[in-house]
Amino acid sequence: MSLPPILWMQAFEAAARTLSFTQAGRELGVTQSAVSQRIRLLEDRLGQALFVRHPRSLSLTPAGQAWLPSIQEAFTRIAEGTAEVFGPHPDAPVTLRATPAVQAGWLATELTHFHRRHCDVTVRLVSAVWPGDFSAEGVDMEIRYGQGDWPDMEAVLLNEEVMLPVCAPGVARQLHKPEDLAGHTLLHAAGFALGWPSWLSLAGVEGLEARCASFICDTQVATLALAARGAGVALTHRRLFEGRDDLVAPFALSMPTDEAFWLVRPRARAPRPACDALWAWLRDVGELD
Template sequence: MTRLPPLAWMQAFEASARHLSFTAAGVELGVSQSAISQRIRLLEDRLGQSLFIRHSQRISLTDAARAWLPGLQAAFSQLSMGTAEVFGPVSNAPVILRATPGVQQYWLAPRLAAFHRQHPEIELQVVTAIWSQQFGTLDADIEIRYGQGDWQDVQMQSLGHEVMTPICAPQVAAMLETPEDLAGQTLLHATGFSAGWAGWLEAAGVGHLTTHARRLVCDTQIMTLRLAACGCGVALAHRRLLEEDDPALVMPFEATLPTREGFWLVRPEGRPLHQNAGLLWQWLAREASGPA
């Protein structure tokens, strides 16, 4: 039987592969970036293969690492479930909640603040994911994901029907009477969503502006919203993220664009939530039942 590498080395690899960042992996595991790098080097020496390609400003997985990662994550998940089955979930453990920066700032923050006021004894840990590969319930009790809800081995609850709507600073909105007026504005695009400006413009009857309006493209929605608040242009945002009053952002038009994707509460299948995580899940589920 092949002798397994130390668990800490494999944890360092799994976290680094999920975040594609040694620094983020160190934050998650409570060690320094240099400690993560050292564990990865030791693991690569033990396995006799490189696991990461080191670029100047980022890392990426080798073919061998991509092949190994799903099996390793499944093994960690099985170990976690087996431990919970024998010893039971820890009732006073901190609740680890993962979400994107946009969800955290615009939807989650006021709700977590209210939850904390009611349950100040419960420790909460909020961690960030941007790309789909950074999600995974191995090290989180609850996640808020965006998509069509087609994930495997998880329990899910939809946060409700989702629509997209233009959003901008009040001084920009003052120049917008009809969608045609967007021709003189910069449209702020966020990548990674199935519904975008092309669909909204077509639905509003001004599809020709897709190729005529100025474009500024960001890889996160939160950046488009910040740029919009600065008066840089008009963003297309999920209506759910705009439930809280924000004087820096207004909706210049009534028209919205439905999307097949939406936000979901997600938790591991077959692994019971500990008491504190269960309370937060129920709280967020109740919040989800409100108007979108």
């Protein structure tokens, strides 16, 4: 069976969702009788009734109930696909997604500088802990942590990354060499390929974590907040530590990592000028670091 005309399916979806031909007509900008006629034509094409017409109301038949989710899913996918390829309205805000730790660190500084130069561009900043679907929130670009191997994505490396211990100045005064970490609390951020055992091994004190207390958080923003309050020593990325005046690095040793921060956007989407402006700004900032 060939697909019915999309206008008929739009009429069905609106009427099935509102259970009102009148309300469906208002949504679609047509009369109640036009909606009713399209539904009749659709039912004739399908060979089954989709609605039960009561004196003052509507209800869906079993066939209508079974078909509605498929129609709604199809319209949602069409809308998402359109946004993926063509993006939102040209005047819509540029939506940038990043983790809370990135937002609270260098990104806040760079967005401030960007806004001063491009005050005509509205930026919408949304939070993400893990990489997500670009269609879910209308996201234009994202700062992700990883190896840059995401399919169908354009990814720009925001400089090579290293990890280093950081803590409050008062705690740092007690730490002169890596062995001094014994007896202190090590703040761990879950979800990263490299952590304290790797840094301690590089520092020549492998296994020292067994002589330390531990505090495990699910984000680096939490470990940095605890470290700033003297609760322990956090192992963090250089980029998240830069620009903070409440944390210091007690040791010069930093640990390279094959994961880093990347500026990411879908390859298939045609970017708007405002998106290109923010993309170029963040890309150039990364290359200068």
